Amino acid sequence: MTFRARHLLGIEHLAPDEIRTLLDLADTYVELNRRTIKRTDALAGMTQINMFFENSTRTQASFELAGKRLGADVMNMAVSQSSVKKGETLIDTALTLNAMHPDLLVVRHPHSGAVNLLAQKVNCAVLNAGDGKHEHPTQALLDALTIRRRKGRLQRLVVAICGDIAHSRVARSNLLLLGKMENRLRLIGPPTLMPAGVGELGVEVYDDMKAGLEGADVVMMLRLQKERMDGGFIPSEREYYHRYGLDAEKLAYAKPDAIVMHPGPMNRGVEIDGEIADDINRSVIQEQVEMGVAVRMAAMDLLARNLKAERGRQAAGVMA
Numbered sequence: 220m221t222f223r224a225r226h227l228l229g230i231e232h233l234a235p236d237e238i239r240t241l242l243d244l245a246d247t248y249v250e251l252n253r254r255t256i257k258r259t260d261a262l263a264g265m266t267q268i269n270m271f272f273e274n275s276t277r278t279q280a281s282f283e284l285a286g287k288r289l290g291a292d293v294m295n296m297a298v299s300q301s302s303v304k305k306g307e308t309l310i311d312t313a314l315t316l317n318a319m320h321p322d323l324l325v326v327r328h329p330h331s332g333a334v335n336l337l338a339q340k341v342n343c344a345v346l347n348a349g350d351g352k353h354e355h356p357t358q359a360l361l362d363a364l365t366i367r368r369r370k371g372r373l374q375r376l377v378v379a380i381c382g383d384i385a386h387s388r389v390a391r392s393n394l395l396l397l398g399k400m401e402n403r404l405r406l407i408g409p410p411t412l413m414p415a416g417v418g419e420l421g422v423e424v425y426d427d428m429k430a431g432l433e434g435a436d437v438v439m440m441l442r443l444q445k446e447r448m449d450g451g452f453i454p455s456e457r458e459y460y461h462r463y464g465l466d467a468e469k470l471a472y473a474k475p476d477a478i479v480m481h482p483g484p485m486n487r488g489v490e491i492d493g494e495i496a497d498d499i500n501r502s503v504i505q506e507q508v509e510m511g512v513a514v515r516m517a518a519m520d521l522l523a524r525n526l527k528a529e530r531g532r533q534a535a536g537v538m539a
């Protein structure tokens with residue numbers, strides 16, 4: 220097994236062989252999740268705490284299901300009813316929960332770097348469920364699994380990531396992962412929604428959808444992340460949809476077998492036409508959700524193995 224990580228804080232810290240190990244294990248969990256009985260005991264006796272300081276449907280639900288299917292005791296901290304509302308800091312909250320001896324801590328936070336900081340203060344494995352504009356590693360891993368299963372490989376593909384790149388942790392994690400796997404990456408969107416220094420990322424940049432989609436194998440659409448915008452970045456949603464919304468006319472420029480992806484939540488009629496999103500011959504959006512459970516099971520399984528091994532070594536050191 221090649222997976223050395225102690226935490227899953229970002230794709231930045233993963234080597235290609237670790238990514239392949241995680242995806243291979245996730246493939247086995249896809250099969251398990253399609254059975255009637257979905258339980259295994261990989262995390263039996265272990266405790267998982269989910270702390271979501273930002274709204275979530277897919278990530279929160281799939282981490283909870285993943286932990287339960289692996290046999291863990293899963294606790295979802297209700298942040299809106301917690302002492303965070305009385306002014307307790309993220310670190311004090313984490314230290315309080317750490318004193319209850321969790322083994323896995325899953326954290327989503329609106330501030331970039333908050334999850335990394337927290338990981339330095341606790342003695343369990345920490346998984347980043349999305350931090351600000353920084354990273355969303357399990358999203359990139361589930362996207363990679365979806366692409367690998369659909370295309371039969373994860374190399375030498377032309378992948379177009381379209382829309383609000385500047386505010387997107389999904390785009391950042393995907394660029395890192397797909398870049399490590401030697402794909403040809405394109406970013407498409409208005410210049411106002413491109414990150415600073417985009418020219419130094421080693422990717423192709425387009426502000427015209429049709430030119431950017433030409434010959435693409437994978438079309439990944441992104442939501443306008445208004446919650447992270449502090450001003451006007453587009454003239455209007457109607458204008459944005461006209462120029463950058465994915466519809467049949469624009470999609471025709473990609474390869475005939477190109478797949479359409481979206482991490483969700485979607486805004487139909489803003490970044491994507493509803494009919495394209497629902498087209499089972501092109502859209503893999505629901506498959507991405509399915510892969511999310513399997514990838515999160517694989518990530519927690521691998522981190523739990525490393526944690527058990529580390530604790531075993533510590534115990535042996537104490538005995539010696």
Ligand code: CP
Pocket residue numbers: 274275276277278279349358482483484
């Ligand atoms: N893709 C994603 O992170 O969705 P949620 O915000 O619903 O978790």
